[in-house]
Amino acid sequence: MQVRVLGSAAGGGFPQWNCGCPNCAGLRAGTVRARARTQESVAISADGARWFLLNASPEIRAQVEAFPGLHPKRPRHSPIEGILLTNGDLDHCLGLLSLRESHPLVVYATRAVEEGFTREDVLYRTLQRFDGQVTWRHAMLDTPFDLMTHAGERTGLIARAWAVAGKLPVHLEGLRSPSPEDNIGLEIRDEATGATLVYLASVGQVRDREVEAALRASCLFFDGTFWSSDELRSIDPNAPRAEQMAHLPMGGSEGSLARLRELPPGRRFFIHINNSNPVLREDSPEYAGVREAGWDLAWDGMELTL
Amino acid sequence: MQVRVLGSAAGGGFPQWNCGCPNCAGLRAGTVRARARTQESVAISADGARWFLLNASPEIRAQVEAFPGLHPKRPRHSPIEGILLTNGDLDHCLGLLSLRESHPLVVYATRAVEEGFTREDVLYRTLQRFDGQVTWRHAMLDTPFDLMTHAGERTGLIARAWAVAGKLPVHLEGLRSPSPEDNIGLEIRDEATGATLVYLASVGQVRDREVEAALRASCLFFDGTFWSSDELRSIDPNAPRAEQMAHLPMGGSEGSLARLRELPPGRRFFIHINNSNPVLREDSPEYAGVREAGWDLAWDGMELTL
Numbered sequence: 001m002q003v004r005v006l007g008s009a010a011g012g013g014f015p016q017w018n019c020g021c022p023n024c025a026g027l028r029a030g031t032v033r034a035r036a037r038t039q040e041s042v043a044i045s046a047d048g049a050r051w052f053l054l055n056a057s058p059e060i061r062a063q064v065e066a067f068p069g070l071h072p073k074r075p076r077h078s079p080i081e082g083i084l085l086t087n088g089d090l091d092h093c094l095g096l097l098s099l100r101e102s103h104p105l106v107v108y109a110t111r112a113v114e115e116g117f118t119r120e121d122v123l124y125r126t127l128q129r130f131d132g133q134v135t136w137r138h139a140m141l142d143t144p145f146d147l148m149t150h151a152g153e154r155t156g157l158i159a160r161a162w163a164v165a166g167k168l169p170v171h172l173e174g175l176r177s178p179s180p181e182d183n184i185g186l187e188i189r190d191e192a193t194g195a196t197l198v199y200l201a202s203v204g205q206v207r208d209r210e211v212e213a214a215l216r217a218s219c220l221f222f223d224g225t226f227w228s229s230d231e232l233r234s235i236d237p238n239a240p241r242a243e244q245m246a247h248l249p250m251g252g253s254e255g256s257l258a259r260l261r262e263l264p265p266g267r268r269f270f271i272h273i274n275n276s277n278p279v280l281r282e283d284s285p286e287y288a289g290v291r292e293a294g295w296d297l298a299w300d301g302m303e304l305t306l
Numbered sequence: 307m308q309v310r311v312l313g314s315a316a317g318g319g320f321p322q323w324n325c326g327c328p329n330c331a332g333l334r335a336g337t338v339r340a341r342a343r344t345q346e347s348v349a350i351s352a353d354g355a356r357w358f359l360l361n362a363s364p365e366i367r368a369q370v371e372a373f374p375g376l377h378p379k380r381p382r383h384s385p386i387e388g389i390l391l392t393n394g395d396l397d398h399c400l401g402l403l404s405l406r407e408s409h410p411l412v413v414y415a416t417r418a419v420e421e422g423f424t425r426e427d428v429l430y431r432t433l434q435r436f437d438g439q440v441t442w443r444h445a446m447l448d449t450p451f452d453l454m455t456h457a458g459e460r461t462g463l464i465a466r467a468w469a470v471a472g473k474l475p476v477h478l479e480g481l482r483s484p485s486p487e488d489n490i491g492l493e494i495r496d497e498a499t500g501a502t503l504v505y506l507a508s509v510g511q512v513r514d515r516e517v518e519a520a521l522r523a524s525c526l527f528f529d530g531t532f533w534s535s536d537e538l539r540s541i542d543p544n545a546p547r548a549e550q551m552a553h554l555p556m557g558g559s560e561g562s563l564a565r566l567r568e569l570p571p572g573r574r575f576f577i578h579i580n581n582s583n584p585v586l587r588e589d590s591p592e593y594a595g596v597r598e599a600g601w602d603l604a605w606d607g608m609e610l611t612l
Contacts, residue, residue, distance in 0.1 A: 036371075065321060090406065121429055
């Protein structure tokens, strides 16, 4: 399985348009040791020709252009065979509305995520210019499904989704009750090689199910939004805590690094990293702690073969 | 008046994600003489500190980062005081949903454009996290209005909007009848210097009103979507003609270059240039014709002082 990180930042990216915090200002000034990052999305392929995106970031156009594997091979074409959505947050879905050039799209998501993006959404009509412009294939929880091309051919990748701790997207808060389908983890297996990618980009808690999946994984991507619960409050005193935003912090005795310390050595990466996270500074004690624990940060352009 | 072109391409940008036409494929391969372009947006300011955007492209995050004038000066800040929308097309509005980090926004638009983006739009709730997150200031046709800061201070720029030939955004087609408020031209005057910018990014016809405004302008930006009516059909035989998409082609005896040939020498730029347009190739006869007529193409990063 080939893996390409298209974007590795949380919503807003790094730097963020309205943020002059030490990380963002330092990155712009070139005075901190850190990399710019676009919003989280990862491309995967079993054969290097037919690709699937994990999430559709608002920056999808630049992300596609930055990776030759996703460039068209004919006048009207895209190697993107499908897009999987892990939740309905706009930093994961808004990119769909940038793929509106009358091109057929296949989207794998739970029914709850589909409805949260398409119901009462007049903008979505831009993807309804002809019958079948978007084909939604519903990911059923805890049931394996093939990642297939638009034409319905198997590609050798098999996915399984399960409910993870999370919350409703901001734009649905107050409209309906949360559902187990709102936030999913993904385990994607290459049936030829047995390589397994576990993708947990937004999770509020590490439960046994996540640990078990991580133990089996050839490669793990995990929610690296915040280092600590009150990190945002150093920028904005009224900001919510990490837990209120359904992100488990990386640091601390209850954090993800501690919770996942039993994992064997291997490919473990934090992704969906918020601009406020001190770990972004590669000379910080937090980043040193990540490396010592056998982890690293995903970065835009990172490629792996599993 | 300071002017910075943030993006100069039509919807989809150049190259376009699903397009392998000679222009797009050649740009990716480095075999054509052309520049990559993001989707159309222009920033203007009377004082170099308080800026207004003309349209909010889907690529607004990268566009802001590429221009130091728009970087925050404090931990939570943006020099963007307001955004003007010339119509409700998603390539002009979608960027609003990328400015959702709980930051107050001011948007100048007609009531028709506001309603077309916000009514029955569940995604827009992401900009309704607190009262007053977005302040819509309605542009009345043919009535001058001050471009003011969020706090209501005048900035020395005075705008006037008028109805231009156009059509409904794709996502509203079939939902309601067209309105004169759907597509506007903008004339923006710096009251200190008298400099005037005329901004006509999407127009289906040049009428007397556009010619009169262009004759008065210190600088003109004009719709450069297509060179010819049937340009898209060379890529996709089922594609609509330029006129069906409400864009007046640049070339031909009835095109914009011919229609505006009476303009005095000065700053005249085509903007909103589609990936299919042969004018993008700087060694093409079409581009030579543009230069001979005293025009040029806007490009990402272009700056002017009027």
